[in-house]
Amino acid sequence: MCSPNFSYFYEMKFIYTYILLLFLSSTTKCQNTGIVGQITNYQQEKMKAYLLQIKKADDFYNGSSFLVIDSASINLNGMFHFPDFNALPTDLVYRINFIMKDEIPGKIVRDYVNNNYIFLVNDEKPIEITSTLPALSKDYSIKSPSLINQYFQKILNSEDSLYLKIKDFITTQIEQQATADQAEENKTVFFKQLKLYVENELFRPIKKEIEEGTITDSRLLAFLIQHFEYDYNVVEDVIQINKMVAATDQTHQYIKEIKKKLEHSVFPDAMFPNFSLPSIDGKIVHLNDVEAELILIDFWASWCSPCRDENRNIVKPLYEQYKNKGFEVVGVNLDDQFKKWQHAVERDEINWLQVGDTLGKSSPVYQKYRVESLPTTYLLNHNKKVMHKNLRGDALALFIKNYFK
Numbered sequence: 001m002c003s004p005n006f007s008y009f010y011e012m013k014f015i016y017t018y019i020l021l022l023f024l025s026s027t028t029k030c031q032n033t034g035i036v037g038q039i040t041n042y043q044q045e046k047m048k049a050y051l052l053q054i055k056k057a058d059d060f061y062n063g064s065s066f067l068v069i070d071s072a073s074i075n076l077n078g079m080f081h082f083p084d085f086n087a088l089p090t091d092l093v094y095r096i097n098f099i100m101k102d103e104i105p106g107k108i109v110r111d112y113v114n115n116n117y118i119f120l121v122n123d124e125k126p127i128e129i130t131s132t133l134p135a136l137s138k139d140y141s142i143k144s145p146s147l148i149n150q151y152f153q154k155i156l157n158s159e160d161s162l163y164l165k166i167k168d169f170i171t172t173q174i175e176q177q178a179t180a181d182q183a184e185e186n187k188t189v190f191f192k193q194l195k196l197y198v199e200n201e202l203f204r205p206i207k208k209e210i211e212e213g214t215i216t217d218s219r220l221l222a223f224l225i226q227h228f229e230y231d232y233n234v235v236e237d238v239i240q241i242n243k244m245v246a247a248t249d250q251t252h253q254y255i256k257e258i259k260k261k262l263e264h265s266v267f268p269d270a271m272f273p274n275f276s277l278p279s280i281d282g283k284i285v286h287l288n289d290v291e292a293e294l295i296l297i298d299f300w301a302s303w304c305s306p307c308r309d310e311n312r313n314i315v316k317p318l319y320e321q322y323k324n325k326g327f328e329v330v331g332v333n334l335d336d337q338f339k340k341w342q343h344a345v346e347r348d349e350i351n352w353l354q355v356g357d358t359l360g361k362s363s364p365v366y367q368k369y370r371v372e373s374l375p376t377t378y379l380l381n382h383n384k385k386v387m388h389k390n391l392r393g394d395a396l397a398l399f400i401k402n403y404f405k
Contacts, residue, residue, distance in 0.1 A: 034085035035120075037129035039098070042078025045133065047098050049073075049080040050105040054093040057222045057254040057261075060119070065106035067095075074098075090122045091252065093219050096129075098136050115159075119152040121219055148220050155227060158202055165194060185398060203228050207244075216247050222254035272297065272384045273368065277332070277355035280345060285330075285355050292382065293326030294403055296396075299369065299376040301334045302344035307375040310392055312348050318400055319352055325404045326382075329353065334374065336360025 037049070052067040054060055059067060069088075072080040088094070096118045099105055109116040115137040120127065123146040131140035137156040142149050169190050173183055206224060209215050215224075221244055245262075248255050274288045287297075298315065300307035311331075319329050333356030335341040341356055357363050365371060369378075379388040379399070391399055 033083050033126055035080075035082040035096070035127045035129065037080050037096075037131065039074065039078035039080075039131050039133060039136070041132050042074065042076075044076060045074075046101050047074050048101055048105075049082075050097045050099060051082050051085070052095040052097060052106065053088070054095060057257040058226065060093065060095070060223055060226045061108055061110065063104070063106045063108045065104055068097075068105045071105070085127070086122060086124050088122050090124060091219070093119055093121055093223060095119050115156070119156070119223060121146070121148045121152075123149070148217055151215070151220055152223070155202075155206075155224070161201075162194070162198070165197070181398070198228070218248040218252035218255050221245070221248050222252075222258060225258060270386050272378060272380050272386050274384075275332075275355075275365070275368075277357055277365075280333075280342065280354040280356070285353065287330065287384065290328060290330060290353070292328035294322075294328070294382070294400065295380040295384070296327070296329045297332060297378040297380065298329060299332045299334060299365070299371050299374060301374055302340040303335070304374040308344065308348055310375055311350060314393060314396060315352075316348075316350070318397060322400055322404055323352075327400065327404070330355065332356060332365060333358075334360060334363060334365065334371070336362075 035051075039045075039047075049072045050068050051070040051072070053069045054062075055067065070082055070084070072082055074080045082096075085094075097105060097108065098116045099107055107116070114134045117137050118129065118131070118140055119137075120142070125146070127145075127149070128143040129140060130143075138160055140153065140156075142153060145153060169186075173186060176182075178186060206215070206228075215221060225244070245255055245258055250256075250259075272287070274286060276284055276286045279285050296315070298307075298311070300311065302308070315329060319327065329352035331350065331352060331354045333341045333354060335344075335356065336358060338358050341354075341358065344350075345354055357365070369376070375390075375392070377390055377392065377396075378386055379391055379396075381387055388399065
C-alpha cells in the first residue's frame with residue numbers, strides 16, 4: 001500500500017494560494033486604475049456612462065455618438081469604471097455622458113437642471129469621481145484633481161447661479177401671465193442681462209487669469225472658448241480670442257483649428273466684410289454700395305426648407321412693412337444651378353436684392369463668411385457693422401419693430 005505524497009499537496013496548495021493572491025492583486029489594481037466613479041443618490045435609474053473623446057475644438061458640446069470610445073454599466077450602488085482611461089492620449093479632452101439606456105449615447109443635456117456630462121483630461125493618474133443626480137455636471141467632485149480637471153469642475157459648478165436666474169425668470173413669466181409679444185420682449189431683455197452677467201461675473205475672472213498667464217493649457221483654453229460661446233455668445237471679439245490663443249501651444253490641434261476658424265469669423269460689433277457678387281440679373285453688386293438704415297444679409301438656397309419658410313412668412317412681410325423706412329434685404333444664394341435659384345425666387349415671390357455665384361458648397365462665400373449651416377443671417381447697421389447673427393422668426397420681427405420705432 002502506497003503512502004500519500006504530502007509534499008505534492010503542499011506544492012498544490014502553495015500554487016493555488018499564489019494564483020489567488022495574484023488574482024486579488026490584479027483585481028485591486030484594476031479597480032484603482034483609469035476612472036472610478038459613483039453617483040451617490042443613484043436608485044436604479046437604468047443609466048449608462050459613456051466616454052467620449054473630444055477630437056476637435058468644436059466638439060466639446062457635440063451631441064454626436066461618433067465621439068463615443070467606451071461605455072460602462074452603472075451598478076445598483078451607482079458605481080461605474082473606465083479601467084483603460086489612463087492609456088488614452090493625454091493631449092485631448094474627454095467627456096463622460098450619463099445616459100438613460102434607451103437614449104442616444106452622445107446626447108448632451110444643458111438646461112442647468114439635468115446636466116448630464118463631466119469634462120476631464122488624462123493626467124496618467126487614477127481619477128475618482130463622485131456626483132449626484134439630477135445635475136451631474138453641477139454637483140460633482142474629483143478626489144485630488146489636477147489643475148486642469150479642477151478648472152473644468154470650477155466652471156461647470158459655477159452655472160448654479162445661472163440656473164437660479166433662469167428659474168426665477170420662468171416663474172415670473174408664469175405669474176405675470178404675459179402675452180406672446182410681452183413674453184418675447186421680456187425674454188430678449190432678460191437674455192441681454194444674462195449675457196452681461198455671464199460676461200462680468202463668470203467670464204471676466206477667467207479672462208483675467210488667461211491674461212495674467214495663469215491659464216496657458218491649450219485643452220482648457222479651447223474648452224473655455226467654446227463653453228462661453230456655445231450658449232452665451234460672450235467670446236465674440238476676434239482680437240480678444242487671438243490674445244488668448246497667443247499664450248498657448250501653437251502646435252496643438254485645438255489651437256490650429258481655432259486660429260483657422262478665426263480667419264473667417266464675423267462677430268457682432270465687427271465690420272461685415274464687403275463682397276462683390278453677380279445679382280440674379282447678372283449685374284455685379286458690391287455690398288459697400290448698398291445704402292440702408294438696417295440691412296439683413298440672408299444666406300440661403302432653394303433646397304433649404306427653413307430658409308424658404310422664413311423668407312415667405314417672416315422676411316417678406318417685414319420687408320414690405322419697413323422698406324420705405326430704410327430696411328433692406330440682401331439674399332446671398334448658395335445654389336449650384338442658376339435655374340434652381342431663379343425658380344425659387346419666382347415661386348416665393350422674392351422682391352429684394354438677390355446675389356450669388358452658383359458655385360454651391362464650393363463657393364468661397366462658405367469660408368469667408370463662416371456659413372456652417374443654412375439659413376445663416378446677419379443684421380447690419382447703416383455703417384455695415386454687425387448687430388446680430390441668426391436672429392430669426394418672432395425675435396427678428398420684434399427687433400426690427402423696435403429699431404424703427
